[in-house]
Each structure stands twice: as C-alpha cells, then as structure tokens.
Amino acid sequence: MLALSLDMGGTHIGCAVVRDQKILACSSLATESAKGLGSILPLIAQTLQRLLDESGENLDACSGLAVGFPGIIDARTNCILSTLKKYEDAKELDLAVWSKEVLGLSLRMENDARMALLGEQFAGSAQGLNDVVMMTLGTGIGGAVMIHGRLLRGAHAQAACLGGHLPVHYRGRLCKCGNIGCAEAEASGWALPGIIREHPAFATSLLALEPELNFRQLFDMANRGDRVALDVRQHCLEVWAANTVALIHAYDPEVVIMGGGVLGGADVILPFVQNHVNKHAWAAWGTPVIRAAELGENAALLGAVPLLAEERSCDEKATATVRA
Template identity: 30%
Template structure:
C-alpha cells in the first residue's frame, strides 16, 4: 500500500489519540483527548473517537481506520466489552466508525498493536520473537512469536496484567479477582500496594506523595530510602510476571512502554532483573524509543495490512 495513508486511533482508559499515518510511518494531524468517563452509555466514547477521526481526516484521504483499544475486545461485534479500567461495559467502535466515515475499520487490542508498532518502527525492527508490555492505568501485553502477531481466539491473547503474581497481600484487581499483576504495578495498583506494604512493615507514612505511582517512583529516583525499599518489593512482583512471560513466549526482546515505563523504565528494570528466574535465557529488556506512540503506529500498520 505504498503511498497510502490511514487513520490510526489509540483508545485507552484514560486518554485517546488519533493521527494520519502514511505507509512509511510518518505521523501528522495528531490529536488527543481524555476518554469520557461519564454518560448514559459507552457511545459517548464512540462519539469522542469519531470526532477525533473527523478532526484528523479533514480534507485528507485515507484508505482505512485502524483502532487500537484497551480490552477485552469482541472482534466479531467490533466493540470493547467489560473493560476493568473503562467506565462503560460496552463501547461500540467498528460499526459506528465505518458507517460515519465510509471506510473499513480494523480493530485490535492496544497492546497487540504496540507489539506491531515496535516491530514496524520501534526497538524490535527485524526481531521475530518479542513481547511488548505497557504499564499504564492497567497493564497489558502483546507478543510476536516466530514473526507472527499472536491474537488468540478473540483477539485477547496477551492479557498479562491478569497473571497471578501474589497470594500474600492478595490485592483486589479491577477485574474482580485478587493477586493479579495489575493490582500491584499499574498506575492505579501501585499506590494500593505501597499502602499495604507499608502497613505490613508497620512503617509510618512518608513525606512524599504516595497517592500516585509518579510520586512513589519519583521518590525512589531521588534516593528516598523508604521508596527504595519498596522498589525491591515491587521489583520482585514485576519479576514474577516477567519470568512467567519469558517462560510462555521465550522472547528475544521485551519492550516496556506506557507512562510509567516512559518516566521510570530504567529504575523498574534495575529492580526487576535481580529477581528474574533463570530457567530460560534473559532477553534484552528495554524501554520503547517511540515515546508512547507504539500502539498508534501499530494501529496504522494493522490498517495498512501489515501483520
């Protein structure tokens, strides 16, 4: 599809983004907004995404729309269903967008899109076995194995944020279960894990902000000893998940992305590596060089027919 442009959308629980992307990966007309959390139904999200697409499209021409969305997804119905981090049980996407713009709409999970984006234009170009992980409001993943993007039966292969990592604290996850990785190391989970860890250690509340992952990780980066001690506990939890991922996919490379990884990826990696199992060789672990745009580029690649 040389010379072709597509509209790419990255729909997350907190923010959405859209852009016009060419077949050689050039991005233009970028727009973003806050994902609606109030309204009668998920159609308020659908309308917001549609308005973003209209803004990007303008007078330009596009061959298709690629949508990378937080899941779980119903690919047959073309919608988001029962997402633990979105405010609505259902967000219709494919049908309404196709009807509004008269273009084919190709939907995939945002983390599967992230893996595709990294392989197309990021750290994993030329890599046939990789795992992409996003650390954000939630935690998700996507894998390319033997050069093939893994989608699973219904497009939801790679929901690694719901790997079971702990029975000691048994923290509740947004999905309704306990002990999942997302409940400990995501943007929403980390402050709760810190509070539980602090209580278990019988330690006093620190002077730094503990209400956000940014506050906790920022304190650790500045050398705060209490935050540093917590980083070792967090590193052990993260390493349990990554050890499972390495066993499951045997990747050559693991790419970390999302706001948490973009801001503090090196700090996280430093505390993960000592706790990793060594049953299989440790892959290269790095932060995405795409500045958070891997899912957007992956959505474009998917719309362009790249797999």
C-alpha cells in the same frame, strides 16, 4: 499506506493521521467526564477530519480506521468482548457501521497493548524481530505477544493480553479481575496508593504529605532516600521482574519490550529486570533482552498501518484461494 488511528485510553483518546511509519497529525481527547463512548463519537469524527485537514490529506486516500481499545477484542469480527469497566457502552455500539456511515472507511479493532506491540515492531524498538513479548506498566499492566511474526490472539481473543494477570503472590491482594495476587494487583497504578498506605511507616513518609499517590512521586521520593518509597519501589521492581520471567517462560521471546507511563523510571527498572532475568529465566538458547519501548504514547497509533495491512493480506489470500 495512509490511515486513521485511535488509541482509546482510560482517560483520553489519542487520534491520529498516520502514513507508514510517520504520524502526520495527532490530538488527544479527554474522556474522564464523558458519559460513554457513544456520546463522544461525533467529537471523534470531527477531530479526525480536522487532523486530515491539518495534514493536507483526505478521507478518500485512507485505507481505513484502526482502533486500539482497552479491553478484550476479537479482531476477526471487530467485536468488543469485555470493556474491563472502560467505555461500558461500547459493547452495544457497532463501530464498524459507524465508521462506514460517518467516515466512509472500513474499521479494524484490536486490544490496545497488541496495537502498541504492532507499532513497536513496525517502527520502534522491536523492528526486525518476530518473537517478542510486550509488557506495559501504567494504571494497569498490559501484555501482548508476537510469535513467528504474528500476534498471539487465542481461541477466545484473550491470549497474552492478560499478561498483567499472572499470579506473583498466591496469598496477595485481590485483583480487579477476581484473581488473587496478580502482578497488576501487586504493582500497578490503580493498586499503588493502597500498597503505599499499608506500609507500617507510611505516617512518617514524605508520601503521606502528598494528596495523590502515583509512580512519579514514588520514584522521586525513593531518589530522595525516603524509606517507605524505597521499600515500595523495591516491591514493585521485584513484581515486574517476576512477571517478566513468567512471560518469558510462557512465550519464549527473543526480546521483552517494556512500555507505559512508569517507564519514566527506565534507568532503574530495566537494569533490575534484566539482572533478574539473567539469574532466573530458563532459556537454554540464551538470554532474552529487556528493552524500553521507543514510541511512547504513539506506539498504538502507529500500529494502525500493520493492523490494516494484516487485514488486506488476509483478504488477498482469500481472493487467491477462491480464484484457485
């Protein structure tokens, strides 16, 4: 299958032409200065056409456009239910109509973490598995779940994609979702600067000299033996491990896939989380395995083909039911 794919991150949009398990051409559009999604739709269309030209393909051969969006998405209706303060004008846009009118293609939308899980099962570290949890660590903490080979979506389209909003500290930090002590509030990219600066010894840390605080700096300074960095890294590891056990108890996966930008520190993160799961997860059948995502930033883009194939399968079943 040939498809167009968009992965709408908070600061950039990944655009790609995908054939089966291969990305033929891709590009990234910076969106930090954009006034809204509507203002950059013409640029997105131009970029997709350019990528088609580069790959030697054409629109007529494409099965559709798949979009991974950082919010709550009802994939049954392609409706954006919540933008989570990203691309806030998106709820007012009919992207399916735009895709049909401008590209001549049908459109399917899904939460970006679910798209990433589809990609990992299709072409990455979850191939051949039907019961999988994915946790993405980055600016926020995303989640997605597959049970018996099908994405878990729920009655209101938010099942499992709020995997970073499980409370790990009921007297903890206020989360952007309004809850107290969510894993995301305790150990995500947006929360990290505040967590570091609140450390009693922050003024003596090498981190105090940094103009910007992020996980790359945290792990680098921890590797250099900085006490504050070591303490905060340990705190984050414990939060991620506790959240992983909660996800295992909730969804009963064979494997937990961990992805996102923070996985540059996978050599520290994965053994710690696996050891914690071995000690504390209640799984009478055995022990779930913790794996790193293989596809990196391409995971959601490669989720386009299985997402569009899912729609085709549903259409074929509906047609067969009518004929019967």
